[in-house]
Amino acid sequence: MSEQYILEVNNLTKDFPGVRALDNVDFKVRRGEIHCLVGENGAGKSTLMNVVSGVYPKGSYEGHVVFKGKETHYRSTKDSELDGLAIIHQELTLSPYLSIYENLFLGHMETRFGIINWDKCLKDSYPLLKRVGLNEKPQTIVSKMSVGKQQLVEIARAISQKAELLIFDEPTSSLNDDESQKLLDLMREFRKEGITCVMISHKLDEVLSVADSITILRDGQSIVSFDLRERRVTEQEIIKEMVGRELKNLFPQKEPDIGEVVFEVKDWNVYHPDYHTMKIIDNASFHVKKGEIVSFCGPMGAGRTEMMMSIFGNSYGYGATGEIFLKGEKVSFRNPKDAIEKGVGYVSEDRKSLGLILIQDVKTNITNSSLRRLAKHGIIDKDLELRKAEQYKETLQIKTPSLQQLVRNLSGGNQQKVVLSRCLLADPDIFIVDEPTRGIDVGAKFEIYSILNDMVKEGKSVIVVSSELAEAISMSDRIYVMNEGKIKGVLNRDEATQERIMHMALID
């Protein structure tokens, strides 16, 4: 084992119920370099970093992780932090109502007889903030600062604990250009000081500007590593390796029968629910035709879910503006109820906390959106309700011992079918499905694609938000590509390839 590697991952395999997230991954990071980890959504980047940093404890995976020449035995991130390995997550983990310096030393304050020496904490915080280039008083309350500055606090917190390896999980995804540049400069600064950095990123220009090495993951496997000190690598080359998989025949055939435009959104703008000046969706316009399946692609954080939820009755964000036209008529949706009544359905990407009521049974979950139509004078026709639920259980082939089974006891694929049933029973004309196949097995995926195909056959329109490019290309008639809150372009079925989509999202 050579000393030049600070981190070595060998033959790492990690399984989740029904899914192999990592498959025999090798990953080597040299001491003092900036190493970028790239791959499509779901390629296993975050899982790999979570294994390395002890989020998944020793024993929950197979293979070896060697840090500073020793095999690791982390039971939690606390252990890895003590060992000098810190991870800066995409979602910030600061305590929002505490000040900068309180956050900096949270969990490892200087104490005497259990009493915190706040003066020392405050004093120690100045050099740390200077080092990360954060020009704020340590007493500033964290939630009052921008996301970029909050991130700097996280980084300062990590280096205060003598971190030797810093892992950044998509650090620039919620930063503006200026803040991103500053962060990349900071990483270069760390490199000079001998601190090793690993960065997960979708932004290839940033990757190429800062990286010494690049490792590409695809479908849970490590595909290739480039050493940029040996030779130059182009964005095209990276994209090819990221998506270079064969399209297998995993998708049902469909014959499109497309009519006129039935749903149109113009100049849609949405701001962050908490930071009202931060634009999440920037002037997005799109349309959907009758009988059409339209996909929205783009990297994580592109704003696809946020846009759909804000359109669906202001379920996300602040101060949404723009126009919606339904069958040529201008409409507005005050809340989800309004949207559903006017014929729009939405299936959330987060089925457990936004799609289902886990403590209720299958029947109740299926009928929750349609109770008014199953009732007369507010009194539910329980026989009709049961028959409808039974009907959807049959047509969507929901595998459950009975309709009285609690949905929490169903598998992911069957839970998804329950959510689909609920929305279908409300009989929407425009059906928005957000990551309809996330976390479910191949067989169930095929069934769900067939359900969507059946819908458009009936003359309805389907909008799919998908992070799986292969799925989007095979399923849809048109593909909108999004990134950073903007619609970057649109591709027809015959011109869409994985390379072109990635190119449009990341480079154009």
Place this chain on the structure above:
Amino acid sequence: MSNGVHIEQISFLGLAKQNMRKLSMFIMLGMILIVFAVLTGGVNLTPRNITNIFIQNSYILILAVGMVLVIIIGNIDLSVGSVVAFSGAISAMLYNTGMGLIPTLLLSLVIGGLIGCFQAFWIAYMRIPAFIVTLAGMLLFRGLTYIITNVTPISLRDDGFKQIASGSLNIKGFSVGGLDGLSLLVMVVVILLLVWFTLHQRRRKIHNGFTVLAFRFDVYKIVALSALVMFVFTRFAAYRGIPTVVLVLFLVTALFVFITNNTVLGRYIYAVGGNAKSAKLSGINAEQVTFITHVIMGVICGLSGLVFTAYMNSALPQAGDKFELDAIASCFIGGAAASGGIGTIIGAITGGLVMGAINNGMSLMNIGADWQYVVKASILLLAVFYDIWSRKKSGLG
């Protein structure tokens, strides 16, 4: 599917095991009654005492019906004791103006409803936690009660009002072998309705091609419930007949059992309590449902205030003290979940009867309030512990 009957193959023990969680509170109530029957030499099961248990707990049981809705939606109401006192005082004042009983009743319900609207507005639309709004309401309405009563009891102008609580339903001269005839008649009618309803439901299920249990289980159910009905009504018949307040309680219970099981509103309450975010995205107006639930609680407080004033035969400034705690405890003993989404009206009533039976039994044994508190606390803790433990065991989380 509609031809041929689908019968679920399950043994008696298997079925009992499946429904253990539902049955446990009835078993607990039965055991408590039996234990006190042994300890008091059967005094607690006498006609007079059974009638008393119902009358003495009626206002708490009525409150529990509203409280369980609030708990199902994921909230709590601490103000009910004070609102009972306030609406009780107002109803006494209204009655003393010479107004009839029915207008007084309706006006108390309206006043309860208005108080409910006030609190519901802050909870549902201003998004202030129910705990805080109703804590403020608890202080506010206690204060207002003291102000309007001048901290002195209001006596009622005549005995008419009192009949709501302590009166009985009788038909003069109608008795069978020394027992009250009306009670026995109602008993027979209730049992017949029970049989008809069970058979009707079964027929409907078979008609729709749904799976049903073997017929003998329906027979067991009818026999058990009939025995219970016969026990209670023969007690009433042997004493003074059916107390008026039992009729009131029955109507309230039946109405809300129906609302929770068969109406859109009821299902919305469960949906919002089960997962408010999901419910909203499913097209349910969660704020409105929360509002209505708290208004219902207010109306029920108005009714309970009226019953309590009738029971005391005067409106007391300190009336309703700790009623909120008894009502909340009834719901949790009856299987409601503090996290919302789970609970039943029948459960809350049974939980209230458990508390009432303990109070009553210990009073008969001349055990003071001090030990009653200790025993009630233990029962509450044990019952909820059992509920959570059994839920975990059966994978209900």
